[in-house]
Amino acid sequence: MKLTPSASATKTPPLLIAALTAIFCFTSPARATIATNLQLQLGNPSGAIVDTNNHSHYLVQRTVQSLDFSDSLGEPVWASWDLTSADQGSSGRNSTFYTDTNLPPNFYRVTTGDYTGSGYDRGHMCPSADRTDTTNDNKLVFFMSNIIPQTPDNNEGIWASFEDYCRTLSNSGYEMLIMCGPSGFGASKINTNGPVYIPGYTWKIALAVPTGSGTALSRVTSTTRVITLNVPNIAGIRSTPWSNFVTSASVIQTNTGFTFFTAVASNIAEVLRAKVDGALPPGITSFSPSSAAAGAGVTLTGSNFTSASIVKFNTTYATAFTVNSGTQITATVPAGATSGTLSVIAPGGLATSASSFTVTNGGGGGGGGGGGTTNLTISQVYGGGGNSGATYKNDFIEIYNAGTATVNLSTYAVQYTSSSGSSWSETILNGTIAPGAHYLIQEAAGSGGTTSLPTPEATGTIAMAATAGKVALTKTTTLLAVDNPVGGANVVDFIGYGSADAYEGSGSAPAPSNTTSDLRAGGGATDTNDNSADFTAGTVNPRNN
Numbered sequence: 001m002k003l004t005p006s007a008s009a010t011k012t013p014p015l016l017i018a019a020l021t022a023i024f025c026f027t028s029p030a031r032a033t034i035a036t037n038l039q040l041q042l043g044n045p046s047g048a049i050v051d052t053n054n055h056s057h058y059l060v061q062r063t064v065q066s067l068d069f070s071d072s073l074g075e076p077v078w079a080s081w082d083l084t085s086a087d088q089g090s091s092g093r094n095s096t097f098y099t100d101t102n103l104p105p106n107f108y109r110v111t112t113g114d115y116t117g118s119g120y121d122r123g124h125m126c127p128s129a130d131r132t133d134t135t136n137d138n139k140l141v142f143f144m145s146n147i148i149p150q151t152p153d154n155n156e157g158i159w160a161s162f163e164d165y166c167r168t169l170s171n172s173g174y175e176m177l178i179m180c181g182p183s184g185f186g187a188s189k190i191n192t193n194g195p196v197y198i199p200g201y202t203w204k205i206a207l208a209v210p211t212g213s214g215t216a217l218s219r220v221t222s223t224t225r226v227i228t229l230n231v232p233n234i235a236g237i238r239s240t241p242w243s244n245f246v247t248s249a250s251v252i253q254t255n256t257g258f259t260f261f262t263a264v265a266s267n268i269a270e271v272l273r274a275k276v277d278g279a280l281p282p283g284i285t286s287f288s289p290s291s292a293a294a295g296a297g298v299t300l301t302g303s304n305f306t307s308a309s310i311v312k313f314n315t316t317y318a319t320a321f322t323v324n325s326g327t328q329i330t331a332t333v334p335a336g337a338t339s340g341t342l343s344v345i346a347p348g349g350l351a352t353s354a355s356s357f358t359v360t361n362g363g364g365g366g367g368g369g370g371g372g373t374t375n376l377t378i379s380q381v382y383g384g385g386g387n388s389g390a391t392y393k394n395d396f397i398e399i400y401n402a403g404t405a406t407v408n409l410s411t412y413a414v415q416y417t418s419s420s421g422s423s424w425s426e427t428i429l430n431g432t433i434a435p436g437a438h439y440l441i442q443e444a445a446g447s448g449g450t451t452s453l454p455t456p457e458a459t460g461t462i463a464m465a466a467t468a469g470k471v472a473l474t475k476t477t478t479l480l481a482v483d484n485p486v487g488g489a490n491v492v493d494f495i496g497y498g499s500a501d502a503y504e505g506s507g508s509a510p511a512p513s514n515t516t517s518d519l520r521a522g523g524g525a526t527d528t529n530d531n532s533a534d535f536t537a538g539t540v541n542p543r544n545n
Contacts, residue, residue, distance in 0.1 A: 053105040126178075154161065280348045284352065379400035387514040504534075
């Protein structure tokens with residue numbers, strides 16, 4: 001990247017505008033990776049859309065990259081692109097930054113002058129050197145919509161070094177799928193005139209996919225190398241090796257509220273999110289006993305278990321397990337588990353046992369053998385966020401852990417559809433929820449409201465109706481496809497509210513409003529499987545603990 005603040009004029013001459021328009025509208029010959037459909041192969045982590053009213057997550061798709069531009073922050077919150085050796089040529093570096101007049105007219109138009117005298121570099125997300133196949137393609141990454149404020153030591157040091165490393169991999173038999181962005185925003189901006197906020201960190205996720213036939217996405221497996229960085233956007237780090245800032249994509253998910261690898265098969269994505277580059281791969285050498293019923297304890301012995309995030313009995317997730325050491329994990333056989341191999345996901349990747357564990361029928365429920373019980377509920381729904389008269393700016397869904405075991409939510413989602421609909425939208429969850437804790441999922445914002453929600457554990461973009469709708473908590477990220485999924489194998493809890501045509505029990509929960517939410521009794525713990533009895537409409541009370 002290696003950019004320094006430029007003294008370029010903030011207004012582009014009319015003749016240059018005409019020339020750029022001709023350049024950008026020109027349809028160039030097809031190339032290996034310069035094509036719009038190849039720049040977002042890993043998925044859309046924030047659910048960004050092309051909506052002029054969405055000032056937080058506006059989707060921009062170009063032949064050279066895709067990005068989510070935040071008018072509220074004055075910069076992209078993520079950018080995504082494909083990099084191969086074919087993208088690097090002899091065009092050289094463009095010398096001019098351009099105001100992005102392709103953004104909606106009601107958005108603030110960031111200019112290069114906004115950065116002048118700020119002390120911050122105009123930091124490319126998709127870098128210039130990744131797009132030197134033609135002069136036209138190189139110019140496309142100089143739109144200010146591709147730029148964030150970076151300290152010179154970050155931008156010209158660590159960031160530039162890692163960009164060089166990614167290009168080295170792309171010239172050594174790998175196709176690189178890359179996403180990056182800023183995070184950790186406070187109240188500081190680069191100047192008082194515009195909304196360009198200074199991030200506390202810059203992050204990047206790079207998958208090194210061996211070259212081959214088909215798309216890079218089709219070649220992504222659980223063994224694919226994932227390099228994730230989280231770099232503080234500060235001075236004094238110019239000479240620090242980029243390897244000092246290696247982390248996992250799951251950490252970036254927590255920091256940003258995004259969900260990465262949504263276009264990748266879920267069983268592969270969960271491994272990629274956990275990986276920390278350089279960590280040794282885990283291995284399972286034995287387990288004891290070799291058979292047991294749900295609720296019993298099992299000890300897994302092996303290697304490199306430290307910081308393991310997922311344990312599975314065949315395809316069923318263990319919701320209660322403890323990493324005792326780098327060589328031992330104790331786990332409780334989960335309810336519904338079937339016989340098959342055991343697996344562990346840790347920073348080094350995936351380990352699978354050589355032999356199968358047998359689930360027996362004896363022994364009873366989820367609380368036996370010293371294990372914990374799991375009982376997740378939808379504890380509150382609110383669809384009036386940002387509406388007229390509302391206090392809170394966003395809709396939200398809240399869940400509660402009424403059980404006695406911490407639950408790993410990496411395979412869970414909340415899903416919503418209209419009161420009589422069967423076309424579902426979802427927000428994929430992450431992290432864990434402890435016994436007795438509430439977990440807050442922020443959804444779409446409206447133009448009204450005065451108060452932000454407490455810090456959510458997950459963030460989505462679902463626009464919920466205030467008075468009637470259907471919400472499901474599922475232990476799968478596969479979208480529901482029926483009008484009434486109550487009783488489905490993967491539906492953990494369900495609420496139909498207002499005039500909803502599906503609900504648990506004898507009737508729907510009462511209709512909430514712009515100023516009230518539907519709250520489950522007992523702080524979220526009361527669950528008689530009857531929405532009309534378990535919920536009341538009352539004062540909106542978003543909880544995140």
